[in-house]
Amino acid sequence: MANSPSGETVTERIVRVLETFDTDRTVQTASGIGRRAGLPSSTAHRMVADLVECGLLERDEEHRVRLGMRLWELALRGSHALRLRQAALPFMERVQARVREHTQLAVLENDETLFVERLSHPQAGANITRIAGRLPLHASSSGLVLLAHGPRELQDRVLGAPLEAVSPETVTDPARLRRILAGIRRDGVVVAPGTVETVSTGVAVPVREGRGRVIAALSVVLPREAPTRPAVDELRAAAAGISAAVGAHLP
Amino acid sequence: MANSPSGETVTERIVRVLETFDTDRTVQTASGIGRRAGLPSSTAHRMVADLVECGLLERDEEHRVRLGMRLWELALRGSHALRLRQAALPFMERVQARVREHTQLAVLENDETLFVERLSHPQAGANITRIAGRLPLHASSSGLVLLAHGPRELQDRVLGAPLEAVSPETVTDPARLRRILAGIRRDGVVVAPGTVETVSTGVAVPVREGRGRVIAALSVVLPREAPTRPAVDELRAAAAGISAAVGAHLP
DNA sequence: GAGCGCTTCCCGTTGAACGGGAAGCGCCGT
DNA sequence: ACGGCGCTTCCCGTTCAACGGGAAGCGCTC
Numbered sequence: 432m433a434n435s436p437s438g439e440t441v442t443e444r445i446v447r448v449l450e451t452f453d454t455d456r457t458v459q460t461a462s463g464i465g466r467r468a469g470l471p472s473s474t475a476h477r478m479v480a481d482l483v484e485c486g487l488l489e490r491d492e493e494h495r496v497r498l499g500m501r502l503w504e505l506a507l508r509g510s511h512a513l514r515l516r517q518a519a520l521p522f523m524e525r526v527q528a529r530v531r532e533h534t535q536l537a538v539l540e541n542d543e544t545l546f547v548e549r550l551s552h553p554q555a556g557a558n559i560t561r562i563a564g565r566l567p568l569h570a571s572s573s574g575l576v577l578l579a580h581g582p583r584e585l586q587d588r589v590l591g592a593p594l595e596a597v598s599p600e601t602v603t604d605p606a607r608l609r610r611i612l613a614g615i616r617r618d619g620v621v622v623a624p625g626t627v628e629t630v631s632t633g634v635a636v637p638v639r640e641g642r643g644r645v646i647a648a649l650s651v652v653l654p655r656e657a658p659t660r661p662a663v664d665e666l667r668a669a670a671a672g673i674s675a676a677v678g679a680h681l682p
Numbered sequence: 683m684a685n686s687p688s689g690e691t692v693t694e695r696i697v698r699v700l701e702t703f704d705t706d707r708t709v710q711t712a713s714g715i716g717r718r719a720g721l722p723s724s725t726a727h728r729m730v731a732d733l734v735e736c737g738l739l740e741r742d743e744e745h746r747v748r749l750g751m752r753l754w755e756l757a758l759r760g761s762h763a764l765r766l767r768q769a770a771l772p773f774m775e776r777v778q779a780r781v782r783e784h785t786q787l788a789v790l791e792n793d794e795t796l797f798v799e800r801l802s803h804p805q806a807g808a809n810i811t812r813i814a815g816r817l818p819l820h821a822s823s824s825g826l827v828l829l830a831h832g833p834r835e836l837q838d839r840v841l842g843a844p845l846e847a848v849s850p851e852t853v854t855d856p857a858r859l860r861r862i863l864a865g866i867r868r869d870g871v872v873v874a875p876g877t878v879e880t881v882s883t884g885v886a887v888p889v890r891e892g893r894g895r896v897i898a899a900l901s902v903v904l905p906r907e908a909p910t911r912p913a914v915d916e917l918r919a920a921a922a923g924i925s926a927a928v929g930a931h932l933p
Numbered sequence: 934g935a936g937c938g939c940t941t942c943c944c945g946t947t948g949a950a951c952g953g954g955a956a957g958c959g960c961c962g963t
Numbered sequence: 964a965c966g967g968c969g970c971t972t973c974c975c976g977t978t979c980a981a982c983g984g985g986a987a988g989c990g991c992t993c
Binding site: 442538545 | 692758759
């Protein structure tokens with residue numbers, strides 16, 4: 432940019448500004464955004480004013496800043512995630528009604544697990560995943576499914592890098608993980624006890640595009656001691672339904 | 683911008699690029715985006731490459747362009763719409779299960795009705811509203827509720843401008859509309875037959891933040907001849923539930 | 934094989950963007 | 964009352980990222 436020593440593009444900076452928002456920080460001051468995004472104060476104020484002008488950000492009553500509805504609209508209108516979500520939702524509701532636990536849909540994004548939808552049952556236990564939240568690929572049942580069906584390079588890249596444990600029981604040994612991935616490809620399901628939280632077991636199945644490529648993972652989070660068989664059956668049926676619905680013309 | 687006769691900001695242009703995507707056009711060529719956004723070809727190609735670099739756009743197998751998951755993530759993480767939606771979803775599911783018709787949640791955005799969530803019943807009829815879709819405020823039951831509870835200036839502005847009919851029965855007479863709005867404030871509900879489509883009736887109620895300000899409208903779309911009373915009761919109960927859930931700490 | 938549309942590379946031009954500085958404002962704690 | 968702190972707004976000289984016209988390459992279809 433002009434007079435900027437940074438050599439970044441405006442686009443990169445906008446993304447950095449948007450990145451400063453998350454579930455725990457939905458409203459910020461312009462200065463705070465600048466600090467977190469590593470921008471000079473005057474630049475941050477100018478950019479925020481610019482983004483507000485375009486509707487990507489909004490100001491509340493106290494002059495503070497939050498993400499704009501316009502951004503939400505632009506991101507969803509025409510998005511593939513929405514299409515997938517719409518196809519999946521009826522089936523997810525059915526799973527959730529029968530299994531009565533957290534039900535979630537995840538996709539692969541930039542070598543991580545990105546959760547696209549999540550239904551929570553009122554009586555279900557804790558669950559750290561959130562819509563638009565991420566987890567490492569090796570550290571959740573959904574991620575393991577996505578990794579197992581991802582390209583070979585992805586597996587090598589992920590398993591080659593240092594693997595952090597999310598809970599004390601997260602498997603971080605590459606050799607053991609490779610055996611787990613092989614099991615997923617063989618069985619079409621993974622049961623991952625304690626991977627995310629010690630008290631719960633994740634159960635996940637792949638969702639295919641028609642009969643082909645795996646495009647998502649569908650999972651439930653069960654209490655550690657619950658039987659897994661009923662959940663597996665529900666998930667398999669739902670995944671098949673979603674596969675059929677994706678690609679068909681949606682209402 | 684440098685060497686640009688336009689006098690626009692980069693941000694505006696990015697928004698214009700994102701605006702070229704919608705439900706019916708989820709994949710485009712870079713040239714097509716440029717044409718629709720009114721950008722010179724070389725500029726469009728550079729911008730698209732830039733946006734792809736940052737993850738806001740993605741390329742598919744045929745080099746074509748679609749909205750990126752990263753954009754989806756940034757827009758939702760930390761968004762107020764998501765919070766509202768999460769609070770509303772369980773109640774909307776209940777409405778949908780009982781009424782068995784399209785159920786939708788809308789907010790006011792830039793003098794229009796913006797639909798934030800929609801659940802469709804498999805057996806329900808057609809419905810032109812879409813998630814992240816818009817309708818004029820006077821032209822849907824949800825919009826009428828939002829307009830009725832909006833600030834006075836909003837009503838004057840909207841009713842002062844020329845009002846387009848969406849269906850042959852859309853009410854476009856300002857005086858009649860003002861009576862309808864008064865009725866909504868008095869009754870806490872609107873029944874709007876044929877406003878959006880001749881074959882259906884929209885029924886909508888306000889959703890309040892706690893006991894105060896109206897933050898959204900909850901609606902169902904019934905076949906024209908269906909009784910409205912059961913739907914009204916369900917909607918009122920659901921709206922009360924959502925009001926209680928919003929503001930409470932969400933799981 | 935000519936025509937068309939999408940894409941990529943090149944390159945001289947230039948004004949939008951940059952960011953340091955300073956002053957205004959509101960809110961604390963003393 | 965006052966000084967300090969943080970957020971914000973305005974100003975303004977500097978400058979390089981962004982711009983966009985042009986041309987050539989590529990893969991279609993007619």
